[in-house]
Amino acid sequence: MAGLALLGLATALGRERFLRWRRSAMVTAPAPGDLDTGLTPRERIELLASQRQTILGAITSIGVILGVILTGSGLIYTSRTLEAAKDTQIADRYSRAIDQLGSPALEQRVGALYALEQLATDSPRDVGVIENVVISFINGRSGAGTVLLPSPSPSPSVSPSPSAATRLGEDLIVALDVLGGIRSTDERFRDNLNGIDDDNPHYEHGVPVIDFHGADLRQIDLSGAYLEGADLSLADLRGANLSHAWLSDANLDQANLEGTQLTEANLEGARMTGIRGKTRAEIEARATVNEHTAW
Structure with missing residues (x-):
């Protein structure tokens, strides 16, 4: 110019x-x-x-x-x-x-995630690609024993299974936080545009989603976690802590919420069909819902 x-x-x-x-x-x-x-x-x-x-x-x-x-x-x-x-x-x-x-060292994985977040700021045209990478990292490391760590203080109200994990690994906590920052400026996610493979289970309406479908998440600490649009359908969330979690537009169909903490969790627009372990009244008394929350 x-x-x-x-x-x-x-x-x-x-x-x-x-x-x-x-x-x-x-x-x-x-x-x-x-x-x-x-x-x-x-x-x-x-x-x-x-x-x-x-x-x-x-x-x-x-x-x-x-x-x-x-x-x-x-x-x-x-x-x-x-x-x-x-x-x-x-x-x-x-x-x-x-x-x-892909490093086995936790500090390198965490550093890489923060580097990707900065890249999304420095190169807005690459936000979509970077977002896909972060979500692939989350979904790829969501197996038991890989990203979940033992809880220092399990809830006595729900008995965890021997293989159950209760706390996200540090890299997954960072990944969820980074994803929230990236998506806050991603117009593709904001507008829910089409254009990506809709047949892929990790995508909904062309937008990649966090996939915890059917996952064993008993006693897990997801307090304050960014899970907007995540697939938690059929997930076992007994005794989990979802206080202050961002779950707007998430899919919790048929999830087991027995003993789950939902204090000030954002469930606006979430799908809650067939949930178990809690009544609608109990959820509305603790969490934030709106007219778009499906029961």
Whole structure:
């Protein structure tokens, strides 16, 4: 844009200098016979000098125009070079983050997730791709014993099974938090657009979803977790802590909510058909629902 502005300025300056030169030539340039009409030597010298100044003025104007054009072209080239360098840098950062997501070291996986969140800010056009990567990471690491850790203080009201886990791993907690930050600015998610493989169980209306369908989540601590649009249908959430969790538009059809803590959980627009372990009145007394919550 700066280059185009300079080119426009050059055109305007060139036109002005050209018109000034034409006016000068019309007023001061001697006619072919002027030097032979009985002028004095001094007058002849002045006429010749006037003609030379007109020519030099025209040359100067052309030089100024060419200089501005060259400067504008240089700025355009510099802008394109910087844009290409930025694209290369973003691609390198993305590749490093992807590599670190598969690391056995927790700190590297967490660092990679925060790096992806920053990339989503620095490169808005790549938000959709980054969101898919984070959700794939969550869904890929949702097996028992992989992302869930023993609870330091299990609830006495519900007996956990020997294989039940009760607390999300640190990397999954970070992943859910990062996903919430990314989706807050993702227009594709906000508008629920179509366009991705709707036959994929991890997608709904073209938007990727967190898939905890049928998962054993007894005693799990998901307090404050970002689970908007998540699939928790048929999940066993007995004794789980979903206090302050963001579950708007989530699918909890036929989930078991016996002993589940739902204090100030956001269930606006959530699907709650066939839930077990709690009545609608009990849920409405604790959680936030609206007219779009399906029972």
